[in-house]
Structures are given as C-alpha cells and as structure tokens.
Amino acid sequence: MARAIVNVPARAKRGEIIEIKTLAAHPVETGFRRTQLGELIPRDIIRRFVCTYNGAEVFRVDLHPAVAANPLIAFTTVATESGTIAFQWAGDNGYAVTETASIRVE
Amino acid sequence: MTTRAARLFLAVSAARLFVEPAAAGEIPLPERRSSYEFMSRETRAMQDDDTGNPGTLWVLDGEALWKRKAGAADRACSDCHGDARESMKAVAARYPAFDPARGRPVNLEQRINACRVGRQKAPALAYESKDLLGLTAYVARQSRGLPIAIAIDGRTRPFLEAGRERFFRRQGQLNLACAQCHDDLWSGKLAGSPITQAHPTGYPLYRLEWQGLGSLERRLRGCLVGIRAEPYAYGAPEFVDLELYLMWRANGMKIETPAVRP
Numbered sequence: 350m351a352r353a354i355v356n357v358p359a360r361a362k363r364g365e366i367i368e369i370k371t372l373a374a375h376p377v378e379t380g381f382r383r384t385q386l387g388e389l390i391p392r393d394i395i396r397r398f399v400c401t402y403n404g405a406e407v408f409r410v411d412l413h414p415a416v417a418a419n420p421l422i423a424f425t426t427v428a429t430e431s432g433t434i435a436f437q438w439a440g441d442n443g444y445a446v447t448e449t450a451s452i453r454v455e
Numbered sequence: 456m457t458t459r460a461a462r463l464f465l466a467v468s469a470a471r472l473f474v475e476p477a478a479a480g481e482i483p484l485p486e487r488r489s490s491y492e493f494m495s496r497e498t499r500a501m502q503d504d505d506t507g508n509p510g511t512l513w514v515l516d517g518e519a520l521w522k523r524k525a526g527a528a529d530r531a532c533s534d535c536h537g538d539a540r541e542s543m544k545a546v547a548a549r550y551p552a553f554d555p556a557r558g559r560p561v562n563l564e565q566r567i568n569a570c571r572v573g574r575q576k577a578p579a580l581a582y583e584s585k586d587l588l589g590l591t592a593y594v595a596r597q598s599r600g601l602p603i604a605i606a607i608d609g610r611t612r613p614f615l616e617a618g619r620e621r622f623f624r625r626q627g628q629l630n631l632a633c634a635q636c637h638d639d640l641w642s643g644k645l646a647g648s649p650i651t652q653a654h655p656t657g658y659p660l661y662r663l664e665w666q667g668l669g670s671l672e673r674r675l676r677g678c679l680v681g682i683r684a685e686p687y688a689y690g691a692p693e694f695v696d697l698e699l700y701l702m703w704r705a706n707g708m709k710i711e712t713p714a715v716r717p
Contacts, residue, residue, distance in 0.1 A: 370506050421509070423507075
C-alpha cells in the first residue's frame with residue numbers, strides 16, 4: 350500500500366512564501382545490504398520526486414541510496430495563485446504515487 | 456523522647472528499610488520523565504508534527520484496516536466498535552488488561568488478535584506485521600495525551616509482582632537487571648546515548664534506528680539481547696507481565712503514540 354502525506358497550507362496571501370512538507374511510505378532499500386545468509390537485498394529506492402503548481406514544475410529531487418526510509422521532503426515555494434499543487438514520487442519496481450492538494454491564494 | 460522510645464523508633468525504621476528495598480530503587484514521582492525529554496530538539500519536532508511523524512503512515516493504514524471487512528464473519532472492527540475516536544479513547548492507557556477468557560493480562564496486540572480470531576473469524580495477525588502494528592497504532596493513537604491508568608486488583612496483582620520480579624532480576628551473560636540501568640543510572644549515558652527511565656508511553660513507536668514502527672516487545676527484545684539474555688518469544692507471558700509492570704510504573708504519564716525515538 351503506497352501511501353503519502355502532504356501538508357500544504359489551505360490558504361495563503363499572494364506572494365507569500367509557503368512551506369510544503371511531504372512524507373512518503375517507502376522502505377528505501379539501498380541495495381548494499383545483505384541478509385543473514387549473505388544474499389544481497391535488491392535495491393528498492395525512490396528515484397524522483399516532482400512538485401507542480403498549476404501544472405508548472407516548482408520543485409524536483411533526484412534521489413539516490415543513502416536516504417532514510419519513509420523520507421520527509423520539505424521545501425518552500427511562493428504562493429502565486431489559487432489552484433492545485435500536485436506531487437509525484439517514482440522509483441524502483443514500478444513505485445509511483447501521486448498526491449494533490451489545493452490552495453487558495455487571496 | 457525517652458531512650459526506649461527512640462530505640463523502638465530506630466528499630467521500626469530499620470525494619471521498614473528491610474521491607475521495602477525494591478521501592479527504594481524506583482524513581483520518585485517528581486523525577487519521572489518520558490524518554491521524549493531526553494531527545495534532541497529535532498527528534499522532538501518530528502514527533503510533535505503529525506505530517507513529519509512517520510508513525511502517522513501506520514496510523515492511517517490502521518484507520519483503513521479498522522473499516523475494512525475481514526474474515527469469515529465478514530465484519531470490520533468498525534461494525535462492532537463504531538468510530539474508534541470515541542470507542543477506543545483511553546483504551547490503550549489501561550492495557551495490558553486482565554482477560555477473563557485467558558485468566559491473565561493481555562496486551563493490546565493480543566486483544567486485537569483475540570477480536571480478529573473470535574469475532575471476525577480471520578487468522579491472527581503476526582507480531583510486528585505491518586497490519587498489526589497499524590491497527591495497534593491507530594487504537595493507541597486515540598489515547599494520545601491521556602494519562603496511563605493501569606488499575607491493579609486481586610486478579611492482576613500476581614502478574615504485576617511477576618513483572619516487577621523480572622525487572623529486578625539479574626539475567627543474561629552480563630548479569631544485569633533492568634533496574635540497574637533504568638532505575639539507578641537513568642541520568643547517565645550508554646555509548647553516548649542517554650539511558651532513559653523506561654516508561655513505555657509511546658508504543659507502538661517509530662524508531663529511527665529501526666527505520667520503522669515497532670512494538671514494546673520488540674524494544675524489550677533489543678534490551679535483552681543487549682545484556683546477552685535469550686529474549687522471550689513474542690506474546691510470551693513473561694513479556695506481558697513485564698509490560699504490565701512497566702505501564703503500571705508509568706501510571707499517570709501521558710500516552711504519546713505514535714512516538715518517535717532515536
């Protein structure tokens with residue numbers, strides 16, 4: 350069950366800097382660890398995170414191993430207009446999650 | 456005071472000291488602190504903010520499971536218990552609680568599985584499985600901020616005493632008792648990390664070391680392996696007795712589930 354939580358302020362003033370926090374449920378297996386029997390545990394990580402604001406990309410991350418499980422990604426953007434902020438996570442083994450939040454700018 | 460009276464007073468005081476050696480080792484109430492207070496500012500902030508607290512992911516999974524029909528009876532938890540925010544309020548604060556069917560205290564995980572097997576006619580969930588942790592976290596989340604209230608009566612007292620005995624018993628190759636660290640040395644450090652007072656206020660909790668949610672029994676296994684003792688099996692009566700003693704010892708402290716610990 351791929352789950353993600355996003356925290357976007359419901360309303361903001363035009364031009365205000367807003368903080369956005371996201372949390373994705375993911376094991377983030379580095380691919381370097383071994384089982385007790387010595388077998389390599391295959392890599393399973395999140396590769397990319399993209400945030401779009403009314404369709405325009407405002408934030409993107411390329412992720413690599415050496416990230417903790419269930420990564421928290423927090424960043425800021427400028428509240429320009431009311432609309433939808435969309436989030437996309439993509440990773441190994443077909444991992445893909447999308448989440449949206451709406452914001453009202455006054 | 457006459458000499459004889461003074462002598463009698465001294466004798467009585469000495470006798471008291473002999474009778475209550477265990478109580479003397481326990482932490483006085485004003486000095487009792489949750490492990491939360493030993494954590495760094497960053498880790499505290501992580502616990503306090505629901506969207507930054509990874510335990511929320513399990514709580515949301517648990518909420519979905521609460522409403523999902525399961526088993527041969529095709530019933531969901533919510534079909535009997537309704538809205539968990541009302542029906543499960545303060546429940547986790549009084550567990551482990553006495554189960555007349557088993558004739559002994561059971562912890563929250565065992566209680567949930569008893570419902571699953573008995574009412575839903577579904578197979579029991581495995582200890583430390585995502586589903587059992589999720590459900591337990593969701594139920595315990597409804598008690599957040601409420602004081603732990605373990606009531607001890609004639610039925611549970613023997614189990615509390617068994618748990619207390621286990622807490623003070625030296626065991627393992629290192630020959631250590633729980634009390635030696637958690638009652639006597641909690642202001643100190645072990646390999647740079649604070650030794651805490653062992654109050655189970657936030658279970659199941661997200662431990663950064665585990666990179667996931669885990670139960671109190673998982674944590675206790677860690678301590679037992681650390682003193683090189685053989686850990687009890689999950690759900691073992693010895694574990695539940697110890698959990699009962701620890702929760703009783705934390706009576707009045709606030710539930711923090713899902714807590715975050717380093």
